Amino acid sequence: MGRNTRKRSKSRGGKVIAAAAALMLGAGGLVVVNVYASAHETSGGNTVKRSSPGGTGQASASNASTIGCPDVGSRLQQVPGQARAEVDKQLALLDSQISEAYQRLRSSTRAIQQDSDFADNAIMGPLKDKRVATLDRIALAIGRAGDRPRGLESLAACTLRAAGNQSDVGNGPVAADFVDITTVRPNVTAPRVSRKASRGAFTTQCGVNEDKLYNTDNVIVAPGVDNGAHHTHDYVGNQANDAFADNDDFAGGETTCRNQGDKSSYYWPVLRLQDGTEEFDAEQQGGGAEGNTGKILTASEVTLDYVGNANSKVVAMPKFLRIITGDAKAFTNGTANANAAWSCTGFEDRQVTDKYPVCPEGSSLVRTSTFQSCWDGRNTDSANHRAHVAFADPKTGACPRGFKAIPQLVQRLVYDVDAPSLNDDGRSSPFYAVDGFPEQMHQPITDHGDFVNVFDERLMNRMVKCINTGRRCR
Structure with missing residues (x-):
């Protein structure tokens, strides 16, 4: 089996479903x-x-849910070349933050069932705080090379969204x-x-x-x-x-x-x-x-x-x-x-x-x-x-x-x-x-x-x- 092959430095050498x-x-x-x-x-x-x-309703955390966050990268129409590397790094960090929050959501079913506020207080709130800090770094990076974008902070909040047919597990x-x-x-x-x-x-x-x-x-x-x-x-x-x-x-x-x-x-x-x-x-x-x-x-x-x-x-x-x-x-x-x-x-x-x-x-x-x-x-x-x-x-x-x-x-x-x-x-x-x-x-x-x-x-x-x-x- 192949491996996760990557070099890390510039010096690198039919059937039908028919039942209920x-x-x-x-x-x-x-x-x-x-x-x-x-x-x-x-x-x-x-x-x-x-x-x-992507609807506006907040999903019940006790039901099958996923985390939906505004896609920041698609909103950035103009990024100066000098800022591109730092902005890309921070956008990748936003993805990691969502991934980590989602994995915690999946592993917290019992806590959520016992406390209806657990998801908001322990998962969604901290996720928003991390995103606020990351979005601020994006704005700073762009502002050093050009006009600082306004309104990025409005993209910080994420929601729990009903995951359709997905199971709780x-x-x-x-x-x-x-x-x-x-x-x-x-x-x-x-x-x-x-x-x-x-x-x-x-x-x-x-x-x-x-x-x-x-x-x-x-x-x-x-x-x-x-x-x-x-x-x-x-x-x-x-x-x-x-x-x-x-x-x-x-x-x-x-x-x-x-x-x-x-x-x-x-x-x-x-x-x-x-x-x-x-x-x-x-x-x-x-x-x-x-x-x-x-x-x-x-x-x-x-x-x-x-x-x-x-x-x-x-x-x-x-x-x-x-x-x-x-x-x-x-x-x-x-x-x-x-x-x-x-x-x-x-x-x-x-x-x-x-x-x-x-x-x-x-x-x-x-x-x-x-x-x-x-x-x-x-x-x-x-x-x-x-x-x-x-x-x-x-x-x-x-x-x-x-x-x-x-x-x-x-x-x-x-x-x-x-x-x-x-x-x-x-x-x-x-x-x-x-x-x-x-x-x-x-x-x-x-x-x-x-x-x-x-x-x-x-x-x-x-x-x-x-x-x-x-x-x-x-």
Whole structure:
């Protein structure tokens, strides 16, 4: 089994769920859950999303709850370059504070039942105090290099939020988080294609992480911070990626891609079978210590395609462009940046976002991440890691004003995994779940992908030419 491989200094050398109850193997043991006592239902075959846990009501601490906090990073539109490192460090600290508070919430069930004020006094109050101090440090760091932001203190308070179908003991998923893919109506559409469209495609082959390179860092969101992701990532392409990698490290790194001109880094949260397996990270932060447990599954197939724009030709991506698609905190943040797409082979004309699909016999699980395909023409990253790129209009393919169309990365991961189901003896086969921040409770809507462009100029130009002339190239 691979290890949490990272270098720490710049001097580094299918079946259908068909019963009313199922047994879940959660972090706290076997938990009985009710499949039909759920806000998840289907209407005419389409998945109906449950209400977002971002509502204003305070959840009863004695019921299944999670912790929802305002996402500070997404609010920071302007951060001076001199302040970026300190701000990233403090944003990562906010994530650690939420993780620690959530773990205490999970371990305090009895105290909460005995004292209705325990959660507020012992968990939520101290969490707010820590966030106030951290937000003040963020404001100070920005103020030293520019205008000090106002109103950050309003983002300090967090709430206990009802966690939907989650049990009081486990941290997800449960049977109601799965849907039979055959009951979902086709829902995948494509934009209208104009005569100016770029119709070609370029495919890069980078393996499936056969070398089992894992770590719990996120060099885009939390550079220089150990365990900045609070969950484990798979990596293909560039092998130098960890929290401390800079552009020089990426440029000099080895790559698993067949074409050595592609040293890009492609990474995503691992998928695990919740079968009780103790992986190498069973006792580590980011792994079992933060609720990410079970056997790590390696994709049987990874497809990395770059496609064109339905409305125009594309231009080359700048080297070291960083893109995040989806939202690792969508369960508490809401769906504004959610981009999860789950499906099954043979049924990829239908996708679900807030459910895990149950695939029929002979069909495999599919995770698809579609990356932003419009670039502001100037920046390789931005303060909130989103503003420098955008999605094209879903109907016309047009980029927002001031943005240029670039090749769009479409990442497709296939897993040969048996779907959870009830066996004849009434016991359930294990659930699978995506790794995530502990308070996100392994919800499928939190799936996401990360990309750092390290194509050499010659290969990038070849990609652009192939796409713009309507050819398919490798």
